[in-house]
Amino acid sequence: MDFRDSDTITGPSSEDVLPDTATSAVKIVIVGGFGVGKTTMVGSVSEIRPLTTEETMTQAGVGVDDNSGVESKTATTVAMDFGRISITEQLVLYLFGTPGQERFWFLWNGLFEGALGAVVLVDTRRLEVSFDVIGRLEERGVPFVVAVNTFPDAPHHPVEALRRALDLPDEVPMVDCDARQRASSRDVLLTLMGYLHALAAPPG
Numbered sequence: 001m002d003f004r005d006s007d008t009i010t011g012p013s014s015e016d017v018l019p020d021t022a023t024s025a026v027k028i029v030i031v032g033g034f035g036v037g038k039t040t041m042v043g044s045v046s047e048i049r050p051l052t053t054e055e056t057m058t059q060a061g062v063g064v065d066d067n068s069g070v071e072s073k074t075a076t077t078v079a080m081d082f083g084r085i086s087i088t089e090q091l092v093l094y095l096f097g098t099p100g101q102e103r104f105w106f107l108w109n110g111l112f113e114g115a116l117g118a119v120v121l122v123d124t125r126r127l128e129v130s131f132d133v134i135g136r137l138e139e140r141g142v143p144f145v146v147a148v149n150t151f152p153d154a155p156h157h158p159v160e161a162l163r164r165a166l167d168l169p170d171e172v173p174m175v176d177c178d179a180r181q182r183a184s185s186r187d188v189l190l191t192l193m194g195y196l197h198a199l200a201a202p203p204g
Contacts, residue, residue: 023090027114028192030081030097031137032121033129037149037179038097039081041121045185046083046095080111085189093189117196118144119188121179124154127165134166145173145195147188 030038043050081097096111112118118137122130137144146168157165159174168174173191178184 022086022092025092025094026116026193027094027096028189029111029115029118029142030095030121031118031133031144032098033123033126033133036121036123036126036129037151038121041119041147041149041177041179041185041188042081042083042095042097044180044182045085045189047086048084051080051082085186087190087193091193093193095189112140112142115142117192118142119192120144120146122146122148122162122166123151124148124157124162125151127162130166134168143192143196143199145175145188145192147175147177147179147191149179150176 030041032038039052043052080099081095083095083097084092085095086092096115098111120130120133120137134144134146146166148162163170163174173195175188175191177188
């Protein structure tokens with residue numbers, strides 16, 4: 001991971017304190033299938049030490065969890081990831097990363113409570129794991145953008161081909177990103193905020 005170790009819990013440091021200038025806070029959820037980079041994105045972009053709930057994968061998941069394409073993955077989020085980023089001096093985003101394994105999806109109900117929007121992380125090596133994720137967001141009526149995480153060995157497809165494969169409406173933004181990079185992950189969040197602003201703007 002490209003962020004600081006979060007295993008040891010200590011008291012809040014000066015960087016963890018919410019800026020005095022902050023006047024608005026928005027809850028954003030980072031979703032996606034198993035192993036698409038949700039924990040990495042939250043950790044790379046968070047201005048505070050991220051809270052993670054990663055546990056070592058065990059034999060209990062064999063035959064239950066689908067780890068096709070990410071067989072080398074040894075840990076997984078079992079509850080949520082949490083981070084925070086200040087978009088401006090006034091606007092703060094609280095980031096909640098969801099677990100990707102289907103057996104933990106019952107936790108999504110609580111994580112989506114009060115969320116203004118979502119980022120769907122996609123791995124082009126395993127597009128099929130994104131279908132149910134996007135379907136759940138559409139059922140809930142949660143606005144979202146799609147971020148294609150550029151894994152080194154992932155195939156590259158034209159945006160329109162990916163949009164058709166995911167059955168995305170034209171108005172839903174789709175962007176490339178590298179979830180390991182703070183600037184790239186921040187750009188994804190800015191795209192989401194721009195989309196949410198456009199949705200809230202009066203017609204005309």
